Amino acid sequence: MGRAPCCDKANVKKGPWSPEEDAKLKSFIEEHGTGGNWIALPHKIGLKRCGKSCRLRWLNYLRPNIKHGGFSEEEDQIICNLFVSIGSRWSIIAAQLPGRTDNDIKNYWNTRLKKKLLGRRRDSSSTSQPRHLPNEKGCNPNPNPNIGSSLTLTSSALERLQLHMQLQGLNSPFSFYNNTALWPKFYPLGNDCKLFQTISTDAITTTVYPLKLSQATMEPSEQANLSNSMITSLQGSLGISSSSSSNLDIELHDLLYGKESQFINEMESFKEMNIEEGMGWWGSNGLDEKSLFTSLDSTSALRSDFVLQEYRMGYDL
DNA sequence: AAGGGCATCAACCGCCCGATA
DNA sequence: GTATCGGGCGGTTGATGCCCT
Structure with a gap:
């Protein structure tokens, strides 16, 4: 009731x-x-x-000082960066854009920006529907039950994942960005990104994507410690031990890159995107970082491992 | 010119959460 | 401790206008 x-x-x-x-x-x-x-x-x-x-x-x-329409490239960029980082937390995103409302941003994302970024694969393969993206009614248009049945990520998580993997150079879906517990030491998506680091353990390879250190420098040993803590955190997020994670890695690889998977085909289509047109501006932003993290800190742990959890559920890991 | 499909956006719905009694 | 309430939020819907055939 x-x-x-x-x-x-x-x-x-x-x-x-x-x-x-x-x-x-x-x-x-x-x-x-x-x-x-x-x-x-x-x-x-x-x-x-x-x-x-x-x-x-x-x-x-x-309300006074409300802006309608006419989103700038910079605003597009901020919205996308934040969507990748925190998902559809429109009120938080709106807080970063003076004069914009959460409803406006939500509408703008759903009707334009999402298509601008994600919809391009339809252009590049003009004859077919997205292969296993949920359609607007939440149904899986993929007629292949072997694929569709297990890949049931929510559209939000999937969109974030897709955008995120674009950022990640299509490397790993389990990334720094999706583990916000690791964030406080960094400002994500700074435009003077210098640290591209691939971290490998016997089980998981992950790429630490562009990070702007909040401190001016970080010693190599500190970076190594951080890397280890990230791996540990990722493994913890997945509920796996390092000894059991090899199988997970293989399964994930099969799911994402194997012959049967169309997921990677989706990802491949992103490679075909025109970088200048679509994503060229990605990586720089004008965020008020302090206020962003203030709002992030206040939002109940940010669904911090939300994407990972959905991944586990979606792939029945 | 007509009408079907699509895009946009204002507004509604229902759930969650914190405050308070 | 629990029930109730209002505020806030994200998801969804419906009206409207535009575009294409």
Whole structure:
């Protein structure tokens, strides 16, 4: 049984807001503020609207200094960087873009930016549907049950993975970026990235992708220690020991690169993308790093191993 | 010109979480 | 400790306009 509705659904108006309603809401809030209670607000001003609807209207449209449309390349870049890093946390992403709302960014991502970045493979193989991406209804369009049945990542995770692997040079899906527990020592995606490092153990090879050290330098020994801690963390995330991870690695490799897998074909298509057009700007950004990490720290561990977990579930590891 | 499909975006829905009684 | 409430959030829907055939 769900909770009681926040308002009397039968007596509230739904649908587009009229200019009169906008004016009422705007003038009241500008004069009195929200009063700390959105639910009560529409009654105060005689609006037959749900309080949540008023809140949304104010935050997404009426609030001062709201920008609509006209996303710049820089904003595109920030959105993409953050989406790869933290997923569909639109409110956090919006916090990095003054004047933008989470709804606006979400719409922009879903309708344009995602296609700009991920949709290119359709252009490069114009005759076919994406091979095992979930379609818009969450169904797997791939007719091959052997492939479709096990590869059921959520679209968000898969998109992040795809973007991420583009960043990773198609190396490893288990990467630094997806293990945010490791982040505090670094600012991700700095534009003066210098550290490209491939880390190998007997079980897992992973690439530490462009990192901008928060400190000016890091000694090689410190880097090695960090590498080891990352491997340990990755293994911990996967719930594997170093002795058992060889099999995992093989299985993953088979899944991702084997003859039967179409996953890698998806990834290969990214290689065909025009780097200048699509991803050339990736890696530099204008983030307010301090405030970003403040918001990241406050968001319940960031689903820190979310992608890894989905990977494990999706591949039934 | 018509109409079918697609893209866009405002708005809604329902869930989660923290505050409070 | 628990129930209730409101705020906040992400996902989804529906209306609208545009484009293509």
